[in-house]
Amino acid sequence: MSGAVGTPLSPTGVSLRHARVRYGPLEALHGVTLHAPAPGVTVLLGRNGSGRTTALRALAGTVPLSQGAVVWDGTDVTRLPAYERARLGLCLVPDRRAVFGSLTVRENLELAASGRPFAAALDAYPRLGALLPRRAGTLSGGEQRMLALSRALLARARVVLVDEPSQGMSPVIAARTYELLSGLDAGVIVAEQRLPPGLRSGTTIVYELRRGAVVFSGEAAETSASAAAADAPGPAEPTRPT
Numbered sequence: 001m002s003g004a005v006g007t008p009l010s011p012t013g014v015s016l017r018h019a020r021v022r023y024g025p026l027e028a029l030h031g032v033t034l035h036a037p038a039p040g041v042t043v044l045l046g047r048n049g050s051g052r053t054t055a056l057r058a059l060a061g062t063v064p065l066s067q068g069a070v071v072w073d074g075t076d077v078t079r080l081p082a083y084e085r086a087r088l089g090l091c092l093v094p095d096r097r098a099v100f101g102s103l104t105v106r107e108n109l110e111l112a113a114s115g116r117p118f119a120a121a122l123d124a125y126p127r128l129g130a131l132l133p134r135r136a137g138t139l140s141g142g143e144q145r146m147l148a149l150s151r152a153l154l155a156r157a158r159v160v161l162v163d164e165p166s167q168g169m170s171p172v173i174a175a176r177t178y179e180l181l182s183g184l185d186a187g188v189i190v191a192e193q194r195l196p197p198g199l200r201s202g203t204t205i206v207y208e209l210r211r212g213a214v215v216f217s218g219e220a221a222e223t224s225a226s227a228a229a230a231d232a233p234g235p236a237e238p239t240r241p242t
Helices: 052-060 082-087 105-113 119-124 126-131 141-154 171-182 220-231
Strands: 014-023 026-036 040-045 067-072 090-093 159-163 187-192 205-210 213-219
Touching (some): 040 052, 052 159, 105 119, 105 126, 119 126, 126 141
Parallel strands (some): 040 205
């Protein structure tokens, strides 16, 4: 059972503690525990249905926990609604409907900037400059991702949660995106099916989820070494039931 808001529980960053999430009769997270320090980048790896998107939503407060806790900078925020977490500096960029489609690109950026200049967004993604008068809903998938991430950059969030940041982007723009996310003075958590090339070295923290449970946690370098060992030729093994 989670504690009351205001109870100090963990160091700087955001965590799930023994988190369980249910969608009707189905449980999507089975007691997941993970910690994402701030600043820094944490990657949630997993195939569709692994629970990585649900973990992001649980951290953001857009889905409730049936058990466990969400802890942010040492405070249990499990009972804090999503809009209050947003006010405190948590920004969620979902994989779909991450922009205001009926508004122009300029209007989307102006909303995110809250009266400040939005030139930083155009520096991050220069292509958006030519798209300022366009309605966001008419943009390509990659262009919408650029706009959504620009809005997150402008928000000056303390925690940024992004589901598949590079979806629909070219390799060059995807590399630029991970460079931008890695440079933020924030706790950044991204959900991906595979570990992006730009995050395979250094001290990036990786959690691999499978069927709603954490099956691996460690630094990205460990993941790369494990993958290389798995790819190396070896003796054949008998087929096992899955």
